[in-house]
Amino acid sequence: MTRIPPAALFGLFFTSLYFLMAILAPWIAPYSMTEIVGDVWEPWSADHWIGTDNIGRDLLSRMIYGGRTTIFIATAATFISFTTGSILGFTAAVIGGWVDQVMSRFVDLIMSIPTLIFALVVLSVMPVTLTILILVMGLLDATRVYRLARAVAVDINVMDFVEAAKLRGEGRIWIIFREILPNALSPLVAEMGLRFIFAVLFVSTLSFLGLGVQPPNADWGGIVKENKDGIIYGIAAALVPAVAIATLAISVNLVADWVLNRTTSLKGGRG
Amino acid sequence: MSDALLKVRDLKIGARVYPPGEKPRDIDIVHGVSFDLEKGKVLGLIGESGAGKSTIGLATMAYGRGGVEITGGEVWVNGREILGTSLKDLRKLRGTEVTYVSQSAAASFNPAKKIMEQVIEASIHASKFSKKDAEARAIDLFTRLGLPDPETIGDRYPHQVSGGQLQRCMTALALCPEPDLVVFDEPTTALDVTTQIDVLMAIKKAIRDTGVAALYITHDLAVVAQVSDEIMVLRMGDMVEHGTTDQIINAPKEEYTSDLVSVRSRKHEGKPPSDNPVLTIEHVTARYKGTNFDVLHDVSMELHAGQTLAVVGESGSGKSTTARVMTGLLPARDGQIVFEDRVLSADLKGRARDDLREIQMIYQMADVAMNPRQTVGTIIGRPLEFYFGMRGAEKHKRIDELLDDIEMGAEFKDRYPAELSGGQKQRVCIARALAAKPKIIICDEVTSALDPLVAEDILKLLHNLQKREQVAYLFITHDLATVRAIADSIAVMYQGRVVRYGTKAEVLSPPFDDYTDLLLSSVPEMRLGWLEEVVEHRKMESAGN
Helix, strand or coil, X not given: CCCCCHHHHHHHHHHHHHHHHHHCHHHHCCCCCCCECCCCCCCCCCCCCCXXXXXXXXXXXXXXXXXXXXXXXXXXXXXXXXXXXXXXXXXXXXXXXXXXXXXXXXXXXXXXXXXXXXXXXHHHHCCCCHHHHHHHHHHHHHHHHHHHHHHHHHHHHCCHHHHHHHHHCCCHHHHHHHHHHHHHHHHHHHHHHHHHHXXXXXXXXXXXXXXXXXCCCCCHHHXXXXXXXXXXXXXXXXXXXXXXXXXXXXXXXXXXXXXXXXXXXXXXXXX | CCCCCEEEEEEEEEEEECCCCCCCEEEEEEEEEEEEECCCCEEEEECCCCCCHHHHHHHCCCCCCCCEEEEEEEEEECCEECCCCCHHHHHHHECCCEEEECCCHHHHCCCXXXXXXXXXXXHHHCCCCCHHHHHHHHHHHHHHCCCCCCCCHHHCCHHHCCHHHHHHHHHHHHHCCCCCEEEEECCCCCCCHHHHHHHXXXXXXXXXXXCCEEEEEECCHHHHHHHXXXXXXXXXXXXEEEEEHHHHHHCCXXXXXXXXXXXXXXXXXXXXXXXXXXXXXXXXXXXXXXXXXXXXXXXXXXXXXXXEEEEECCCCCCHHHHHHHHHCXXXXXXXXXXXXXXXXXXXXXXXXXXXXXXXEEECCCHHHHCCXXXXXXXXXXXXXXXXXXXXXXXXXXXXXXXXXXXXXXXXXXHCCHHHCCHHHHHHHHHHHHHHCCCCEEEEECCCCCCCHHHHHHHHXXXXXXXXXXXXXXXXXXXCHHHHHHHCCEEEEEECCEEEEEEEHHHXXXXXXXXXXXXXXXXXXXXXXXXXHHHHHHHHHHHHHC
């Protein structure tokens, strides 16, 4: 086993820290998410490690529960975007012809509309529930995954071993899942890290604009929004979730880079 | 010895390798090779892949490809030791004193610059000639190398000339700065046999005219015999034998060398065709989707059980397309394919699973013909599951039998393709085809990516399997030596048509049509003076016309 480079170690540490916090939230949060336990914007103390928020709730507890929501939504959206995006992308590449044309032009059409504006329009006419939020994010992101999956699969699809499978008479399901998928996995895994980060940023943006997670439920973008007025008074409460978003994004990125380097021969990796 | 232009003494070259899942380690590629080369002489370096030929060639410019390092020994050029000299001194040496001609000119020329610009670049950079003189010299070389329109060909871009012409342009590039030594690294390997002759003759003439010394690297002993004065046989980084060309070809001392010399001499008595062919291709015409011209015109041929039909021709002649039409990957526009007295659907999708089973295919590049993420067991086992519904112990027993058939052991079952040698990979592909118990196997250039001795073993294996299973082979190849060794009947293809068809004896005996004559006479023969004879023969032919 080769040594893990420091950057990847840093990434692994923070990524696992945030994910553990998200999973264990009910057991490790000192207070409940909605309970008002003190004054508005109390400074850091032994009772409230990183102070209280704009209406006097414990900020650490909000952060832990908020992380749970943010990470859950991002993970679910990434899962949806990956399954739909890659399966459709592979299908388009394998079938080709007009099926590929129709699907690819449809994806181009959706991608030509800025994602954020598209999501804002959809979410403002539909009831904002967790399910709808995840579906909208997942399906919009699926267009990006589709493009990558299709490009990778088109390359693999012309290899002789795929032709050999076609000559054998194998069906499309076998070709997609047994011949193409295993060989497309490493670029897709690396892309998964990036898509997860975009999902985190996206849900945070939506919540900040008031169309994401609705109060009193917490998520990191929402916490920034709730506490942003404090910045005028020199209160740093809004910076805590901002820093959390930034560190999560960077950490996952570092891990994804490391995975890509290890699993592909691109970028001088040893695979 | 004192006037030797190039002196190599006890040259040792190593490299660091990164085996998957293991620690990087250092290996030796070349273990102490020594030789001299005098002015105006040509030394042929010959060996299988991995013998260290190219590595030695590049070491004469004190260069090692990525990760390769010269670990010991001495290289003297023009009385100077060049190993360990500064990069600045090496820059004066490389490209002017010692130049290099690579296998693929197409990959070595910059596609965005005109040919002339690239041919004279080194001479001008080294201030050896003025631009005007360098251009005049280049045009002179273009003429000597027999390029068409020598005055203006330099104004073209690399993609505007043919592969054989570009290879000659690269020779001009190497000769332009009046080097003392030129390293030719497989300069004709990527060319068709008919083109190879022209390039070979041009190179030979240019070497003689300019009096330059040359290292000629190739895996084809018949080719090197035509151009070199001396030959050095290498194997896995060691020198096997070094002697004059005459001695190596006519009286080799080492067993390995005589194996190399005799590899092409295998003969096979052709069998006469039986009365009812197992498969007939009748008047097939085909074109690729989205194009408006036919790539096959009225192609007909027959395959007989237990026999081999060789399809020969240069690249672009329609050999592989014929195979694609047979398998249904490219549905024929006209004509039909008859298998055991019934017409097969033109399209792959219209064929029953059992029809697909009967026609199997083996590819040229075994490493891309197998899914790199599947083990040998899975690769061979899949046709058994798919066509015969075999499972569990029954399947494993059959896989073991098949591995035994291809002379590999059961321990290979859990290996991945990346862990096999080139010959073993091709054997696994053969086992995969056999697993389907087909009546017909299409072999598409199956030996052309392999070293001669390995290719010979694969041919033997195919031959033995054919005797036992009575399977018919459609053997696609551009190598006529292979054809002689395996074929019962031959179809010669040229520009999408079958120009000559019949039993081996019929096709290979005169009178020949023009194209077959050209093709047959282009196959390098393992004797001295063959090249000159062919060129002379062609001159007479064209004078006669």
